[in-house]
Amino acid sequence: MIKFFRKIRQKLVSENKFSKYLIYAIGEIILVVIGILIALSINNWNENISNQLRFENILSELRDDLKTDIINSEKILNSNKKVDSLSRLILEQKISKDEYLEKGPGNLFWIGLQFSAFDYQKTAFKKFENFQGIIPEKYLSIVKNVNYYYNDLGQLHDDRYLNFRQQVKDRHDYLATKTNWYYLMKENKTTTEMIHFYINDPIYKNWISQHESDNTAGKYGTIKSMQSNGFGLLQTLTKLLGDSYMINNKNIIEKYxxxxxxxxxxxxxxxxxxxxxxxxxxxxxxxxxxxxxxxxxxxxxxxxxxxxxxxxxxxxxxxxxxxxxxxxxxxxxxxxxxxxxxxxxx
CATH class of the missing domain: 2.40.128.50 (Lipocalin)
Incomplete structure (x- = not known):
């Protein structure tokens, strides 16, 4: 092809047909420009396809992380239902001395003195935040929802969890310094003074009231909000990705x-x-x-x-x-x- 164009140029020059040569030269430049534009367009198209595939892979990983969060949070929420129930009974003074004696320190005596950690997955979100490319227009609507789950709800949970964990630690410090039976409770032993504190001392009732409202794994807690929002975000991602992704977990299916x-x-x-x-x-x-x-x-x-x-x-x-x-x-x-x-x- 190059030889073909060279022959045309040489013929026009040898025949001294300058005007025709000039027209030809302009035409050749236009063809070159068109070729460059086509090459750039193909390259951009390939980059856009690659960009979209990389972003879709990150969204798929986000969805897997959300699935893990939802399943893990359900285990925590279920285990804390008993804590919520017992907290109500304590505040309503419906637990007797005999029940404390029967159940022993391994159960009732630890209400208000324990917490459950919820470590939601963040690996895919870090990739999402650091995505080096232009987010495809069809996925722009998900950005706000993803940021809300991790940056808003996630940060709220982290802040409340740290505060809640400190509350529990302060209670242990109080018992360790103010009572003479704390070490016995940790050895699963029961004393009269211990039972008196749990049944009659208003300090303990205050702890339980605070525990009930601030427990991140309780019925008013942030884990519940994160699970519900995460479930909705997972459904939105599935709709955007256009597949049939499901959470095949009997507890989640029973709940939702x-x-x-x-x-x-x-x-x-x-x-x-x-x-x-x-x-x-x-x-x-x-x-x-x-x-x-x-x-x-x-x-x-x-x-x-x-x-x-x-x-x-x-x-x-x-x-x-x-x-x-x-x-x-x-x-x-x-x-x-x-x-x-x-x-x-x-």
Missing amino acids: GSPLNNINDFIGTYESMQTKNKRQYTQKNGYLYDDIYILKQIKKDTFIYVDYSSWEIVFTRDSNGMVNGIKQNYLKDSTKNQTAIKISSQ
Whole structure:
């Protein structure tokens, strides 16, 4: 090809056809420029494809980390349900001296004196933060959600956990310096003074009250919030990546349920008949959400909030079987019940 163009140039020069040569030269330059532009375009296309694949791999790793967080946090939350239950009994003074004697220091005596660590995975997030490339436009919407989970919720959890752990340490320091039986408790022995402290001393009741509210693994704790948000983020990632990723863990499936086949029946905007406030029901990968709160189906048209099971949502249907409203029932106080009508399916 190069020889072909050289021959043309030489012929034009030898024939002294300068104007034609000039036109030819310009044309040749244009062809070269077009070739360069095509090469650059192909190179950019290849880089964009490579860039997207690298970012998708990071998102897949993020999802695996979230799965680990969700499963690990569920173990912690389940083990702390007993702690929450016993804390209530202690505050309501429903645990007797005989029960303390029967159960011994290995159980009741450690309520308020232990904590559970939740080390959420951060390896993939560090790759996400340090991603060297342009984030593909189709994935820009996930950036805010990922940062919220790790930088906002994660930091909140870390701060509260450090504070909570210090509280527990301070209680141990108090018992070690203010009592003459602390070492005996650690040896699984019981004394009359020990039982008196746990049943009658207001200091211990204050500890339990503080423990109940500040326990990161308790029903008001940050681990619960991180799990719920992490589950939603995992569903969003799966929807964006366009695959069929699932958490095949029986405890998680039992807690959150399975994706709904008829999810479109329920999504839309509902207006309260009492307050005229509007509520938006959306879906993430087949799971129904009321704002940021995930709902679990327990009957055909009946749902509960995963994090707040005292609230029940019952969707109503018209004579044609189409969802036309909801009944929001507070199972602990029916005076707080509300109804709403569906005003939009979007």
